[in-house]
Amino acid sequence: MEFAVVGTPGDRRVTMFGAAVTAHGLAEPYVIPWRDVLAGRELRAPAKALLRIDSPGEDAEADALLRGPGDPARVGGGAAWYEAFTAGLARVAAVPGVRLLGDVAEIGVLFDKRRCHAVLEAAGVPVPPGFTASSYGELRELMAVRGWKRVFVKPAHGSSSSGVIAFQAHAGRVKAVTSAARTGGAYLNSLRVRTYEDEADVRRLVDFLAPDGLHVERWFPKASVGGRAFDLRVVTVAGKPTHAVVRSGRWPMTNLHLGGERGDLEPLRARTALWERVLDTCARAAACFPGTLSTGVDLMVGADWRTVAVAEVNAFGDLLPGLGDLAGHGRDTYAEQVRAVLDGHA
Numbered sequence: 001m002e003f004a005v006v007g008t009p010g011d012r013r014v015t016m017f018g019a020a021v022t023a024h025g026l027a028e029p030y031v032i033p034w035r036d037v038l039a040g041r042e043l044r045a046p047a048k049a050l051l052r053i054d055s056p057g058e059d060a061e062a063d064a065l066l067r068g069p070g071d072p073a074r075v076g077g078g079a080a081w082y083e084a085f086t087a088g089l090a091r092v093a094a095v096p097g098v099r100l101l102g103d104v105a106e107i108g109v110l111f112d113k114r115r116c117h118a119v120l121e122a123a124g125v126p127v128p129p130g131f132t133a134s135s136y137g138e139l140r141e142l143m144a145v146r147g148w149k150r151v152f153v154k155p156a157h158g159s160s161s162s163g164v165i166a167f168q169a170h171a172g173r174v175k176a177v178t179s180a181a182r183t184g185g186a187y188l189n190s191l192r193v194r195t196y197e198d199e200a201d202v203r204r205l206v207d208f209l210a211p212d213g214l215h216v217e218r219w220f221p222k223a224s225v226g227g228r229a230f231d232l233r234v235v236t237v238a239g240k241p242t243h244a245v246v247r248s249g250r251w252p253m254t255n256l257h258l259g260g261e262r263g264d265l266e267p268l269r270a271r272t273a274l275w276e277r278v279l280d281t282c283a284r285a286a287a288c289f290p291g292t293l294s295t296g297v298d299l300m301v302g303a304d305w306r307t308v309a310v311a312e313v314n315a316f317g318d319l320l321p322g323l324g325d326l327a328g329h330g331r332d333t334y335a336e337q338v339r340a341v342l343d344g345h346a
Contacts, residue, residue, distance in 0.1 A: 001342075003029040004049040006037060006092050011057035013319055020334035024342065032095070037088045038065035043095045050341060051098040052293075053089070053107065055316040075180045075187040078157035078212035082111060101341065102315070103291025110289065110315040113156050113215040125284050126309045128217040132156075136206040139216060143169065148218050152252070152311075153206060156213030159314070162189050163209050166219070166252035167202070176202045177252055193251045220311070221303040224248075230263055231311065232278065232299045235318050236286035237336045238345040241279045241297075242325050243318075274301070277308055285310050294318050294337050 003021050007014040009031050018029050030045055034056040037043060045051060056062040060072045066084045067077035089104040109115045120127050131146075133139040133153075143151060153165040166177040175197050181190040182201075187208060196202050206214070222229040230248035234241050246263030269275050282297040289295060296317015300309045318333040325331045331339060 002027055002046045002049045003052065003338075004032060004045040004098060005029045005052045005054055006032045006034060007052075007054035008034055008057035008059040008062060011055075011059070012321070013054050013057060013316070016319075016321070016332065017052065017054070017334045017338075020332070020338045023335065024338065032092070034059060034062040034088070035065060037091055038062060038084060040091075043091060045095055045098050047097040049098045050101055051092070051095065052101045052337075053092060053104070055319075056085075071188065073188045075163045075189055076155075076209060076212060078155045078163075082157040085111065101293045101337075103289070106289040106292045107315045110292070110295070110313055111157055111159075113154050113158075113312070114213065116313055117215060117217075119288050120285060120310055120313070123284065123288050125288065126281060126307070128152075128220045128309050128311070130215060130217040133210065133214045133216050135210050136203040139167075139206060139214070140169065142216070146218075150219035152217045152219060153209075154215045154217070155209050156215050159316075160189075161253045163187070164253060165202075165205065167206075168219075173197070174199050174202050176205065178205070179253065180205060193253065217311075220300050220309050223301040223303050223305050225263065225267070228261075228263075231301070232268075232297075233317060233320065234278070234282040234297045234299055235320065235333050235336075236282055236295045236297060237333070238293065238340040239283060239286045239290070241282045241286075242327070242331075242336045243320060243323050243333050244278075244326060245320055245323055268301070271305065274305060274308075277306075281308050281310065285313050289313070293340065294333070 005014055005017055021029050032043055063072045066081045086108045089107060093104045114132055117127055117130055131142050149170045150168040153167050155163040161179055163180055168175050177195050179190050179193050180187040222231060228248040230246050233245050235243040244265060246265050248261055248263040282299060285297050286295050296314035297310060298312040300311050320333055325336055
């Protein structure tokens with residue numbers, strides 16, 4: 001049995017997956033660089049290889065092929081990125097003689113927050129109610145119609161909270177919390193979360209992002225511990241939740257790269273009914289994408305410590321170094337996926 005992976009050579013994801021494969025005495029996976037996929041070069045892999053599709057990662061050349069020339073840290077360009085990315089997926093699906101470990105159509109849905117939200121909602125998976133908007137004016141209008149004062153504004157094709165805005169409007173005042181930092185006439189992703197309270201600044205940011213498509217969700221009040229709100233990243237493998245990490249922070253976005261911290265999972269697991277609801281909801285979310293070997297489900301626990309809602313389902317949400325599986329076997333997310341493939345579950 002041979003494995004291959006579409007990714008960025010040297011990227012942590014590729015390295016960790018390769019280590020999981022070689023741990024079973026198998027050959028190091030053959031790597032097809034994303035830059036070759038996106039540049040239209042000939043793609044080859046060992047005959048009958050099991051081909052895993054991974055993230056383009058932090059590759060400036062791949063980013064330029066996806067979004068066009070510019071600073072890789074810039075916010076925006078999601079529509080161009082998505083068009084190039086899905087065209088690349090189609091090229092990967094045509095590599096002769098391989099067996100894909102991920103359905104390219106499903107990956108395309110997972111990278112469109114509007115479509116992914118609709119799929120989950122149609123399947124009865126709990127998600128915050130949402131709508132799409134094409135401008136700041138439409139955002140405010142649709143919030144007013146629904147009586148919503150607080151929302152999350154998300155670029156349709158964004159990831160890692162790039163361009164995400166926690167927005168509230170009440171009594172003539174507005175507040176937008178985001179990692180997007182204005183630089184000249186554009187915005188860059190920052191590791192420092194900032195707040196905009198001048199409506200002209202908020203309008204400028206939302207209208208800058210709007211041409212790429214906006215998905216808006218009603219604010220879901222999250223549970224907190226020690227004054228820090230938290231959510232969960234739950235990784236599923238072959239449809240089953242296998243790994244989970246608590247992410248807590250002072251900001252509405254709990255991403256670890258934005259200052260979020262890993263929290264203690266045991267208090268949640270001790271609440272048996274809640275924990276079973278968490279696992280069941282994540283399994284139901286994964287079941288919406290049966291052709292996808294692994295998903296990363298971002299799950300929110302309500303302030304009442306009973307309700308849950310899915311914020312995101314990520315196609316490449318398994319990069320959690322040092323995290324062991326829930327069953328206690330000591331397998332990381334990549335080892336769990338290799339084990340599932342070898343056991344014939346994928």
